[in-house]
Amino acid sequence: MAYQHPESKRAFKNQLYEQLARIGKALASPHRLELLDLLAQSERSVEELARETTLPVATVSQHLQILHAARLVDVRRRGRQRRYRLASGEVVRLWLALRRTGEAHLAELEHLVSTWLPERRHWPALSIDAALELLQSGRALLLDVRPRDEYASAHLPQARSLPVAELAAHLSELPRDCEIIAYCRGPYCVFADEAVALLRAHGFRAWRLEVGVPEWQERGLPIIQAQAAERSVL
């Protein structure tokens, strides 16, 4: 019979929400959110994550273990490294949902962007739809300006890899007779802003795509992913 005493219902609910709060607790630190954000681009070693976040390696390791205990990330060995990655697309959706909730309700976020990225006022970012239209009509070139290993892990169809650090050295290879669309990790990454600024300073018609790979994929659009062999071998 399904009838239960009120006290036992309470015990069930307590255990239920306690389990779910394991995930909530894992999301309760700015450093861990940054780690999730980075891992949404590609798997990484502890050391790589420490370098990108400017945190001590031991601190990153401990945060990763908290994320792992909440089952938000997986680990595998590769040589003497341990490479961490998000446990699944569910985790990407959770992170994006958290970020969108912030964008919807935290006025401070807008303020941060307008303070630190004031040049975004000059040129509007391209939406996914606007970019798709330009690309499908052949009037634009798509640049992935993230580091090469992130491109290798997953990138948008038709995208060419040209990390922003190498952009200045390759300007002569870029076309002047079409639009150039640059994308990076997502709306809070500055790589594409920097690329667009450099390109425009040299007379190119450049635009920033307002999303990155995770948002593109969440929209149900196809991406080019590294083979499973490269991602999970041994």
Next chain:
Amino acid sequence: MAYQHPESKRAFKNQLYEQLARIGKALASPHRLELLDLLAQSERSVEELARETTLPVATVSQHLQILHAARLVDVRRRGRQRRYRLASGEVVRLWLALRRTGEAHLAELEHLVSTWLPERRHWPALSIDAALELLQSGRALLLDVRPRDEYASAHLPQARSLPVAELAAHLSELPRDCEIIAYCRGPYCVFADEAVALLRAHGFRAWRLEVGVPEWQERGLPIIQAQAAERSVL
């Protein structure tokens, strides 16, 4: 120009993730998750929430203020009550994403359900699609077995309100020549389980719908909502 010094990039990121962690921290307590789950059904007063969660009123009030500081909930006055509700549909999506992440990765959740709701093995729950098919062909009656005020706040199209507590008294009004589909707050609510058990014990052909109103709405399906006047008047 968009070029920034590495240190100032770091300062921007620190502030960015610190803001987003306000939301993560709000999700870090089992009690607050239960409050969000309840508010996903309908707005409620502090006292109502305290009664449902069996927590002291002052404790609930403090948790609500934490949720409010993270902008996950809104308040309005109604008489001498303050009625809290989720700030927007984004918050619903965030909560559902967190819950789904738990379902995907926390084995303990499955274990909890099989321990506390063992009767779920007997009769499979109806998916949204299965329910839609039955309902559209007229071969089923849809019962909302939640408390009446939650039905009033929002319910599925075609649903009749019959709270599980009143079900036993109204059995004679229910049809025996079609399927009966009962739904409640969602997959972890037991109202529909109880309703199905009672109905089957009396010979009805009853089924539990595996989702509630929030999941139905997230799927993009229509719901019947209380008028704005009822929801937000003075």
Next chain:
DNA sequence: CAATCATTCAATTATTCTATTGAATATCAA
């Protein structure tokens, strides 16, 4: 087998969070 490298562990301290209690405030009704 020793050396190196990447990562984790363990112990400490400082900080933040949580629940509880009783008092304070604010609103409505008589």
Next chain:
DNA sequence: TTGATATTCAATAGAATAATTGAATGATTG
């Protein structure tokens, strides 16, 4: 204005969390 009701506030003690440091582990390379 008084009393009742709903909620918040303030103070506290206990618990959990975070960052730091240096040592320990474990796999790979020479």
